[in-house]
Amino acid sequence: MLQIESxxxxxxxxxFACIQCGKCTGGCPMAMKTKLNPRALIYRVLIAxxxxxxxxxxxxxxxxxxxxxxxRCPKQVNPMEAIVAMRSAIVEKGRIHPNxxxxxxxxxxxxxxxxxPRSDRDLWAKDxxxxxxxxxxxxxxxxxxxxxxxxxxxxxVARALVQVLGSAGVDxxxxxxxxxxxASEVRRLGEAGLFEAIVEENTEMFKELGVEKMFTISxxxxxxxxxxxxSIEAGAxxxxxxxxxxxxxxxxxxxxxxxxxxxxxxKVTYHDPCYxxxxxxxxxxxxxxxANIPGLDLIxxxxxxxxxxxxxxxxGRMFLExxxxxxxxxxxxxxxxxxxxxxxxxxxxxxxxxxxxxAVKHLNVEDKLRVLDIAEIAAQAL
Amino acid sequence: xxxxxTQGKPFTPRIGVYICHCGINIAATVDITAVTNYASxxxxxxxxxxxxxxxxxxxxxxxxxxxAGHNLNRIVVASCSPRMHxxxxxxxxxxxGLNPYCLEMANIREQCSWVHPQGMATTKKAIQLVSAxxxxxxRLEPLQTRQVSITPTAVVIGGGIAGMQSALDLxxxxxxxxxxxxxxxxxxxxxxxxxxFPTLEPAGALVHELVERxxxxxxVNLMTEAEVADVSGYVGNFRVKVKHNxxxxxxxxxxxxxxxxxxxxxxxxxxxxxxGRYPQVVTTLDFEQTLNQQSAINxxxxxxxxxxxxxxxxxxxxxxxxxxxxxxxxxxxxMVTAKQARLTCEKFPNANVTVFYMDVRAxxxxxxxxxxxxxxxxxxxxxxxxxxxxxxxxxxxxxxxDTLLGEQVEIEADLVVLAVGMTPRADSETVAQLLKLSxxxxxxxxxxxxxxxxxxxxxxxxxxxxxCQAPKDIADSISQARAAASAxxxxxMRGQVQVDAATSFIDEELCSGCGQCxxxxxxxxxxxxxxxxxxxxxxxxCQGCGACATACPSKAIKVHQFTFxxxxxxxxxxTDWYGIPLAVEMVEAV
Numbered sequence: 008m009l010q011i012e013s014x015x016x017x018x019x020x021x022x023f024a025c026i027q028c029g030k031c032t033g034g035c036p037m038a039m040k041t042k043l044n045p046r047a048l049i050y051r052v053l054i055a056x057x058x059x060x061x062x063x064x065x066x067x068x069x070x071x072x073x074x075x076x077x078x079r080c081p082k083q084v085n086p087m088e089a090i091v092a093m094r095s096a097i098v099e100k101g102r103i104h105p106n107x108x109x110x111x112x113x114x115x116x117x118x119x120x121x122x123x124p125r126s127d128r129d130l131w132a133k134d135x136x137x138x139x140x141x142x143x144x145x146x147x148x149x150x151x152x153x154x155x156x157x158x159x160x161x162x163x164v165a166r167a168l169v170q171v172l173g174s175a176g177v178d179x180x181x182x183x184x185x186x187x188x189x190a191s192e193v194r195r196l197g198e199a200g201l202f203e204a205i206v207e208e209n210t211e212m213f214k215e216l217g218v219e220k221m222f223t224i225s226x227x228x229x230x231x232x233x234x235x236x237x238s239i240e241a242g243a244x245x246x247x248x249x250x251x252x253x254x255x256x257x258x259x260x261x262x263x264x265x266x267x268x269x270x271x272x273x274k275v276t277y278h279d280p281c282y283x284x285x286x287x288x289x290x291x292x293x294x295x296x297x298a299n300i301p302g303l304d305l306i307x308x309x310x311x312x313x314x315x316x317x318x319x320x321x322x323g324r325m326f327l328e329x330x331x332x333x334x335x336x337x338x339x340x341x342x343x344x345x346x347x348x349x350x351x352x353x354x355x356x357x358x359x360x361x362x363x364x365x366a367v368k369h370l371n372v373e374d375k376l377r378v379l380d381i382a383e384i385a386a387q388a389l
Numbered sequence: 390x391x392x393x394x395t396q397g398k399p400f401t402p403r404i405g406v407y408i409c410h411c412g413i414n415i416a417a418t419v420d421i422t423a424v425t426n427y428a429s430x431x432x433x434x435x436x437x438x439x440x441x442x443x444x445x446x447x448x449x450x451x452x453x454x455x456x457a458g459h460n461l462n463r464i465v466v467a468s469c470s471p472r473m474h475x476x477x478x479x480x481x482x483x484x485x486g487l488n489p490y491c492l493e494m495a496n497i498r499e500q501c502s503w504v505h506p507q508g509m510a511t512t513k514k515a516i517q518l519v520s521a522x523x524x525x526x527x528r529l530e531p532l533q534t535r536q537v538s539i540t541p542t543a544v545v546i547g548g549g550i551a552g553m554q555s556a557l558d559l560x561x562x563x564x565x566x567x568x569x570x571x572x573x574x575x576x577x578x579x580x581x582x583x584x585x586f587p588t589l590e591p592a593g594a595l596v597h598e599l600v601e602r603x604x605x606x607x608x609v610n611l612m613t614e615a616e617v618a619d620v621s622g623y624v625g626n627f628r629v630k631v632k633h634n635x636x637x638x639x640x641x642x643x644x645x646x647x648x649x650x651x652x653x654x655x656x657x658x659x660x661x662x663x664x665g666r667y668p669q670v671v672t673t674l675d676f677e678q679t680l681n682q683q684s685a686i687n688x689x690x691x692x693x694x695x696x697x698x699x700x701x702x703x704x705x706x707x708x709x710x711x712x713x714x715x716x717x718x719x720x721x722x723x724m725v726t727a728k729q730a731r732l733t734c735e736k737f738p739n740a741n742v743t744v745f746y747m748d749v750r751a752x753x754x755x756x757x758x759x760x761x762x763x764x765x766x767x768x769x770x771x772x773x774x775x776x777x778x779x780x781x782x783x784x785x786x787x788x789x790x791d792t793l794l795g796e797q798v799e800i801e802a803d804l805v806v807l808a809v810g811m812t813p814r815a816d817s818e819t820v821a822q823l824l825k826l827s828x829x830x831x832x833x834x835x836x837x838x839x840x841x842x843x844x845x846x847x848x849x850x851x852x853x854x855x856x857c858q859a860p861k862d863i864a865d866s867i868s869q870a871r872a873a874a875s876a877x878x879x880x881x882m883r884g885q886v887q888v889d890a891a892t893s894f895i896d897e898e899l900c901s902g903c904g905q906c907x908x909x910x911x912x913x914x915x916x917x918x919x920x921x922x923x924x925x926x927x928x929x930x931c932q933g934c935g936a937c938a939t940a941c942p943s944k945a946i947k948v949h950q951f952t953f954x955x956x957x958x959x960x961x962x963x964t965d966w967y968g969i970p971l972a973v974e975m976v977e978a979v
Binding site (some may be wrong): 026027044047277309310 | 661695702772773774777789
């Protein structure tokens with residue numbers, strides 16, 4: 008039996024505030040295609056007496072943690088966090104999907120969920136002469152993250168960003184092979200113990216290095232550092248300013264430090280990553296960067312900003328197929344992008360980049376639409 | 390014990406203590422016999438009695454008889470809050486020949502029996518509260534209330550239906566009433582409505598009738614495109630500065646009625662609903678005007694209504710922005726929706742009309758029947774609060790969960806009507822500061838008491854009417870407007886207004902005229918005497934709150950009924966509790 012003490016569970020997570028309006032489920036991208044129903048789930052927890060059985064609730068692993076449910080809730084209930092907590096209860100009992108187990112074990116051993124060796128983490132930067140923060144010190148820590156460090160598609164973004172920041176004269180350094188996973192996905196997969204351990208390790212490392220300002224490529228890393236590492240921003244002596252790289256670029260454009268001497272003569276539509284937009288309200292900075300690139304024609308999809316459709320890559324879903332792999336949100340999203348007449352689908356998240364790229368290939372529209380990260384577009388317009 | 394001197398003779402307090410059972414409200418929790426026994430042994434107490442309902446006629450007679458029979462000069466009543474019955478008991482002892490300010494009340498109901506369980510500790514607390522009241526009563530001084538003559542006119546701020554109705558009632562009763570309306574025309578929001586619920590009467594005719602009466606009434610003075618710039622004075626004698634075309638007029642008023650109305654919720658704050666982005670998405674007010682103008686909407690096949698937009702919502706906007714929270718129910722949207730849905734069915738018999746709701750609150754007279762009729766007319770009610778609206782071709786798609794089915798649904802629509810709630814006006818804070826009004830947590834103006842004084846404010850002579858106090862429909866606005874007019878007539882008809890004597894007063898020996906008291910006075914009651922260089926209290930404006938006494942660095946300000954000596958005596962009685970030899974455990978033996 009996989010029981011949770013539901014009364015305590017509901018109390019701690021404020022579920023009693025729920026009025027069963029259904030806004031969460033009405034907007035949930037996974038409710039479109041799976042059994043996941045956040046409202047009904049909360050209702051079942053509330054009426055369960057004091058024992059709610061998680062057995063057989065495979066749909067809990069469908070959630071992409073896109074935060075649509077929380078952002079729409081009129082009573083400030085957070086179904087997404089309740090789902091993560093239910094996952095924790097399952098993981099605690101050792102009932103883990105083999106893929107999840109592998110990702111977690113790899114994170115524990117190698118500092119990344121991708122089963123890649125620690126010693127290869129900085130290979131992407133070998134020929135780039137990027138400063139090592141530990142040796143030289145720098146204004147910013149450039150936290151690269153696992154996907155941009157190891158994935159060949161992600162590495163292009165990591166390298167493009169070095170080029171863009173370099174042209175603007177930004178003083179930054181990387182951690183190289185000492186960089187450790189941020190554990191955002193570890194937390195969303197419910198491994199609370201491992202998450203705490205990594206938070207402690209990373210916090211300690213940042214403190215030792217005297218990090219004051221940092222930026223990330225992935226909105227997932229950005230979010231976890233900003234909102235879940237309580238000790239970083241709030242607890243540290245000086246406090247660390249965590250930014251997403253699009254915020255840094257938007258600032259550089261505004262100050263006139265980042266200039267685009269080239270151009271990018273394409274129709275571009277921008278896909279808001281959930282962890283940048285819905286989670287953190289960052290809608291304008293990525294658009295500010297794109298709008299300042301000469302020749303670039305920025306057009307909006309109907310579902311943009313607060314309504315952006317999740318690509319299905321968050322919440323540990325990079326490691327899990329989910330209960331309905333036949334229908335993919337990323338493919339729906341690519342079709343929406345095609346409807347606008349855009350040639351480029353821009354985004355600012357390594358997970359979005361990979362899922363959307365795959366969807367473009369699967370739909371066989373590579374000749375019509377390319378998926379690029381904002382850093383790559385910016386680099387092409389320098 | 391040092392006690393004050395009265396007319397040169399040494400003053401000996403002769404106190405009667407009256408403990409109320411309040412039925413079982415107090416008696417079920419507090420040991421009344423123990424409290425009465427204890428009180429009878431307190432210093433200065435001549436007699437202590439208990440009774441089932443001290444506020445009843447026999448209860449009051451008990452006090453009055455004792456005042457005569459035992460020659461009592463101070464009275465303590467231990468019962469409910471003084472907000473409830475202080476006027477009752479003051480009147481009773483005045484009838485028996487005592488000064489009404491020789492009364493002190495101990496609140497052993499709201500502050501004791503209602504909030505604590507039955508038991509020794511609760512009884513002890515009641516005893517402490519009574520002891521403190523007795524200690525203060527021994528030091529009470531008789532005070533003289535003052536009568537001030539009043540200006541028999543009123544100013545009504547706002548010319549919507551509430552403001553017009555209040556002004557007309559006052560005028561009908563014989564008083565001059567001035568309406569100050571910001572817009573060029575009176576009528577407010579109601580003038581923009583097409584039909585009313587639950588009778589489907591044309592709203593225009595209803596408003597038109599009021600406007601006509603206002604325009605032609607000899608005692609109503611309507612000032613349009615006018616704004617209140619300043620308010621000074623006090624109940625009975627306000628001066629309202631009205632600005633009109635860069636000109637200011639001083640309007641004297643005995644009473645002021647605030648009827649400034651509301652604003653509709655701005656649905657741009659909920660970007661997921663696409664208002665302002667999709668032409669198919671309109672508000673109930675937009676739709677009302679469309680219906681009113683009889684302009685043709687191109688035969689819609691599907692019309693969707695969404696309730697509770699900007700109501701019952703603690704997290705308006707993305708990311709749970711609490712600053713925009715609208716946690717309250719706007720009370721009218723359910724019926725506005727039902728009305729418009731019915732009108733839609735009537736106008737477009739072939740259209741599918743769907744209403745998304747969380748709860749249908751059809752609480753008023755004839756409302757449930759109206760809602761029944763809406764469903765019989767073919768309106769489909771689906772339970773669920775839509776999450777977002779997206780575009781599909783020429784139509785929009787409402788995405789929601791039908792919570793009764795437990796399924797996500799998408800409804801294509803040619804027209805989506807957002808039932809927007811009511812919000813406080815953006816300039817509420819300015820108005821509040823002009824009139825020294827309080828606002829409740831939702832931002833609307835606060836009434837003096839939610840049940841007992843629903844049209845009064847904390848400022849004597851200032852009353853509330855209509856939606857500036859809380860969302861309400863036309864019928865309720867009119868009711869409140871008439872109530873506010875009646876309440877305003879009380880001082881106006883009396884010709885004189887009695888001013889509470891429990892105000893602050895200055896010891897000129899100690900006052901240095903620094904003015905710190907004036908800075909913290911919410912009622913503008915303190916000013917510097919131009920010749921003497923000392924502060925003076927306007928006893929009519931002063932509400933006796935005591936803020937000035939606390940602020941004064943020289944302890945030059947005291948408040949009648951709350952002097953330092955009186956309060957310290959109360960504190961001593963409370964804090965020296967364990968030092969008092971007569972412990973409660975011994976009481977039963979007494």
